[in-house]
Amino acid sequence: MKIFQVALGILAAIGGFVDIGDLVFNVSAGATFGYQLLWVVVIGVVGIIVYSEMCGRVAAISGKAVFDAVRERLGFKVGLMALVSAQVVNLMTLTAEIGGVAICLQLLSGLPYRSLIVIAGIAIAIVVWVTSFDWIERIFGYGGLCLLVFAVAAVKLDPIWSQVGHGFVPGMQTQNPTLYAYFVIGLLGAALTPYEVYFYSSGGVEEQWGPKDLGLNKANAMIGYGLGGFLSLALMIVGGSLFLVKGIEPEFLGSIALGAEVPLGQIGLLLAIVGILFAVSGAAIDTLFSGAYNLAQFLGWEWGRYRAQTGAPRFTVTWLVLLVLALGAVMTGVDPVQLTEFAVIFSAVALPLTYIPILLVANDRSYMREYVNGRLANTLGLIYLLVIVVVALAAVPLLVLTNVGQG
Amino acid sequence: MSDSIDLGLRVVDRQLLDSEERRCGKVDDLALEGGPGEALEVIAILSGPDVWRARAGLVGRLAAWVGRGGRIRIPWKDVAEIDVNVRLSKRAQDLGLGHGDDRLRPFIAKIPDADR
Amino acid sequence: MRTFSSLVGRVVETESGRGFGRCRDLRARLGRGNPMVEALVVGRRGLLEHFGIGGSQQHRRDAVPWEAVVRIDGNRIVVRDGTEVE
Numbered sequence: 295m296k297i298f299q300v301a302l303g304i305l306a307a308i309g310g311f312v313d314i315g316d317l318v319f320n321v322s323a324g325a326t327f328g329y330q331l332l333w334v335v336v337i338g339v340v341g342i343i344v345y346s347e348m349c350g351r352v353a354a355i356s357g358k359a360v361f362d363a364v365r366e367r368l369g370f371k372v373g374l375m376a377l378v379s380a381q382v383v384n385l386m387t388l389t390a391e392i393g394g395v396a397i398c399l400q401l402l403s404g405l406p407y408r409s410l411i412v413i414a415g416i417a418i419a420i421v422v423w424v425t426s427f428d429w430i431e432r433i434f435g436y437g438g439l440c441l442l443v444f445a446v447a448a449v450k451l452d453p454i455w456s457q458v459g460h461g462f463v464p465g466m467q468t469q470n471p472t473l474y475a476y477f478v479i480g481l482l483g484a485a486l487t488p489y490e491v492y493f494y495s496s497g498g499v500e501e502q503w504g505p506k507d508l509g510l511n512k513a514n515a516m517i518g519y520g521l522g523g524f525l526s527l528a529l530m531i532v533g534g535s536l537f538l539v540k541g542i543e544p545e546f547l548g549s550i551a552l553g554a555e556v557p558l559g560q561i562g563l564l565l566a567i568v569g570i571l572f573a574v575s576g577a578a579i580d581t582l583f584s585g586a587y588n589l590a591q592f593l594g595w596e597w598g599r600y601r602a603q604t605g606a607p608r609f610t611v612t613w614l615v616l617l618v619l620a621l622g623a624v625m626t627g628v629d630p631v632q633l634t635e636f637a638v639i640f641s642a643v644a645l646p647l648t649y650i651p652i653l654l655v656a657n658d659r660s661y662m663r664e665y666v667n668g669r670l671a672n673t674l675g676l677i678y679l680l681v682i683v684v685v686a687l688a689a690v691p692l693l694v695l696t697n698v699g700q701g
Numbered sequence: 702m703s704d705s706i707d708l709g710l711r712v713v714d715r716q717l718l719d720s721e722e723r724r725c726g727k728v729d730d731l732a733l734e735g736g737p738g739e740a741l742e743v744i745a746i747l748s749g750p751d752v753w754r755a756r757a758g759l760v761g762r763l764a765a766w767v768g769r770g771g772r773i774r775i776p777w778k779d780v781a782e783i784d785v786n787v788r789l790s791k792r793a794q795d796l797g798l799g800h801g802d803d804r805l806r807p808f809i810a811k812i813p814d815a816d817r
Numbered sequence: 818m819r820t821f822s823s824l825v826g827r828v829v830e831t832e833s834g835r836g837f838g839r840c841r842d843l844r845a846r847l848g849r850g851n852p853m854v855e856a857l858v859v860g861r862r863g864l865l866e867h868f869g870i871g872g873s874q875q876h877r878r879d880a881v882p883w884e885a886v887v888r889i890d891g892n893r894i895v896v897r898d899g900t901e902v903e
Binding site for chain 2: 818819820821822823824825841842843844845846847850851852853854855858883886887888889
């Protein structure tokens with residue numbers, strides 16, 4: 295049982311941490327700045343571990359997920375604004391992820407993109423409808439582990455390891471500090487994506503975590519997101535070792551998969567595409583559920599995959615509607631990779647509104663009893679609050695100044 | 702047995718759970734009786750899209766319109782307990798809550814495997 | 818009908834104009850019957866408490882007793898001169 299519960303963390307991590315946003319930003323960062331931004335990944339990983347551990351603890355002790363806390367602490371008016379912004383960003387992200395799934399299917403099958411969008415949508419709907427929550431976790435969590443091929447590729451590409459080591463020390467050697475700053479924001483935004491947290495906290499409630507699961511919560515957060523961080527580092531190293539050197543701009547998911555093909559051949563390519571497919575599909579499901587969780591939690595509807603469709607009708611209709619909307623958006627021909635950059639940046643802007651209520655609830659003794667934040671959790675919690683606020687304020691200006699990362 | 706609580710912090714915007722632990726809405730507002738110079742008491746919980754009008758100005762009115770505003774009034778005597786949720790002593794149907802879910806359920810149930 | 822939302826947000830001041838800030842919350846006594854409102858939680862301290870910071874059991878000096886309210890008009894709640902925050 296315990297091993298399977300670790301899968302929840304792995305899904306949220308692999309599905310959320312290494313989703314299309316992470317693939318795009320980490321490989322791009324490597325292709326643009328080599329290993330110089332590796333330190334940002336570490337900061338992002340610690341941040342998401344701190345944030346999700348808090349959410350998991352709140353879920354285990356109070357049975358509440360993020361948007362319950364948002365409404366209770368921010369009130370109806372401000373909470374509604376947080377909800378609307380979260381839903382808009384969520385839908386953008388979902389659109390990008392589904393587009394990513396269609397691209398992967400196209401790389402594997404050669405079938406036309408538009409048909410694959412529909413196939414992807416129907417497949418996701420069927421999987422979610424028929425499969426239980428824990429099997430969804432297992433399938434996509436373990437399938438996403440194929441991405442470990444990038445770790446092998448990173449080693450096989452034989453980078454100058456002392457240079458890689460330098461990348462873990464914050465520093466900037468570039469003519470383009472604005473673009474550097476943009477990538478810092480983007481990498482943090484991609485690591486701290488809100489929907490991962492919505493999904494993780496709601497999942498904790500779905501699994502009916504209690505005080506005895508607090509250790510599991512910590513393990514999930516650390517192992518799951520730690521693994522995701524490890525993969526992000528691998529992606530950046532591949533970016534720096536291969537793409538920077540060859541001057542390739544990884545604009546397409548296919549190019550990213552080349553990162554595994556060059557050092558490892560056809561098997562590398564196949565594992566990369568399959569890994570990306572599972573990770574991005576898992577992320578799509580996480581994002582889809584998050585949209586439904588947020589609305590239901592804010593309004594007080596019955597919610598949860600564990601309630602079955604008939605147990606939570608409005609929740610079910612919500613995710614079906616969101617799926618249809620996202621499919622429609624992908625059909626318009628928007629480029630998923632480009633859309634991802636916007637989704638990540640706007641997620642970063644909206645993040646404080648959902649982070650602050652959790653930090654407040656985690657400190658509320660009437661909610662958390664003796665499980666309130668200790669000194670470490672609060673110190674880190676406040677440091678990251680500062681980080682999140684700075685990122686939120688800098689995100690849009692940098693997006694504009696760098697012309698969406700073009701420099 | 703007299704406890705003081707801050708209503709906005711502990712009651713308003715909290716989850717309503719019925720006697721069967723079913724989620725059935727949020728406490729959107731409270732109905733009060735009394736005024737200056739006399740006692741002011743909380744007589745009922747108000748819940749439903751129509752109640753949002755008063756909570757969030759223009760945005761609230763828009764949300765109420767989207768939600769096709771209805772409002773339910775739950776007399777305070779039907780509140781069983783207040784912890785992290787507001788627990789009611791009756792079932793949602795008996796109080797007029799959870800109507801949205803009840804209305805959609807028959808349609809969802811027609812789709813195969815809807816109770817997985 | 819009076820509602821919670823119609824009271825919260827109003828400026829609280831004495832008849833002679835001494836201000837206490839806005840009403841942030843209502844403090845009520847729970848007992849056998851309906852909860853009885855005993856005070857208006859006001860001002861900045863009241864706001865911090867509203868977010869749950871600063872010890873929920875210790876009630877700071879942030880509330881104006883309901884008995885002190887003389888009338889409610891416009892967008893104000895008017896209390897008797899001489900009322901103190903307790």
